[in-house]
Amino acid sequence: MRRTTACLLLATALACPPLAAQDPGKASPEQVAAMQAYQRAATPGPAHAGLAMTVGDYTVSIKSWSTPGAEPTVDTGTATRRMLLDGRVVAEELRASMGGQAFNGFGLTGFDNVSGKYWSTWNDSMGTGLTVAEGTCDAAARCTMQAHWNDPVTRQRTEARLAIRWESPSVEVFEMYAAGPDGKEMKMMEMTYTRK
Template sequence: MTAAGVVLLFAAACNSEKKESVGDSTAVDTSVTTTDTVTKPVDSAAMMKAWEAYMKPGNEHQMLSKSVGNWEVEISFYAPDGTIASTSSGIKAETKMIFGGRYLHSNYKGNMDGMPFEGMNTLAFDNSRKVYISTWIDNMGTGLMYAEGNYLESKKQMTFKGTATDAASGKQIPFREVFTMIDDNHQLMEMYDTKDGKESKTMSIKLVKI
C-alpha cells in the first residue's frame, strides 16, 4: 500500500465518521424533530482492493519494459510538402523502468541543429482507465506534451493523441503520435500535427539499440 493510498483511506474514514455524526436528531420545537439521512460508511476493504489493483504492474508494463536499454537516435523534421527539412543524429537515449516497474522513463541527450539538446519522455499504463499515457519535455521549450492512446499487438504499435503548444500562435495544436516497435533493436516514432483541419507529418525519430 502506498502512502497516497493510506492518505486516501484515512480521509475516507474521517469523512464517513463526520457524515454519521450528522444523523443525530435535533429538536426544532416541543412537537417536531428532524433527522438527516445517514450516508453508509465507506467500505475500506473494497477501496484497499481497488487501490492494490491500480498500483500493481501488469502485462502492459512488462511490454513497456522491452524498451529498456541504450539507444542511438536520429531525429528528422519535415517540411509542409512532406520532404525532410533537417536531420540530427548522434543523439543518445537511456531508457529504464522506474518506480518498481511502473513507468518507462527515457532521457535524451545530444545536439540538434548545432545546439545542445535534452529531452525526457515517460510512458505509463493506467490500470484503472486502461489507457497508455505519454509525456514529453525538453530544453527547446517550457511546456509539456501530454497524450493518451492504445497499443495494437498485431502491429507492435502504440498510437497516441494529444495537444502541444504552437509557439508562434500560442494556441494548442492537436497531434497524433505513432510509436512502432519494429523489433527488439529498432523502433520508430512518427509525429503528425493537425492545422486548419489538415494532418501532416512533422517529425520522425529512429531508434537503434546499442
C-alpha cells in the same frame, strides 16, 4: 498538481485506514472494495512488463519536416531508458542536436490500469511546457496516441497524433503528425531508436 494528488491520496488513506491494521471483521464492505480497487490500480501487469522490455541504451536518428514534401532535416542523438517506481514507469533521457542546436529531452511513459490506456509526458530544451499523450497499443506493439501542448506562437493548445511501432526487437520508430501550414495533417517528425 503533485501536491493536489498527494493531498487526495492522503485524504483517501485517512478515510480508509489500511485493512492490515484493522480487524478484518470490522472493515466495511466499502472499505474492502476501495482497498481492492487501489491494489488493482497499483499492481504492475503485462503492459508494464512490455514497457520494461524497452529499457536500454539507443542511438537515435531524427528527421524533421517544416512543410509537406520538403526534404527533412536529419539529426542524431542517443537515448537511455530505465524503469522507475518499481516497474511502473519508463523514464527516457534524450541527448541530441536539432537544427544545429543542442536538443535534450526527458519523458515518462506508463500504463494506467484504471483507464486501460498508455500515457506519456515529454519536456525538452526547446521549450518550458509539457506535452501530454494518451492512447492504445495492439498485440504487435503498434501504438497510437493523441498528444497536446501549448504552441509558443499562437499560445493555443496544439494537438498531434503519435504513431509508435517496433520494426524489430532492437528498432523502434516514433512518428508525430500535426497540422501543417495549410491546416492538413502532415508528418512533422520521425525518430528511429536503435538499441546499442
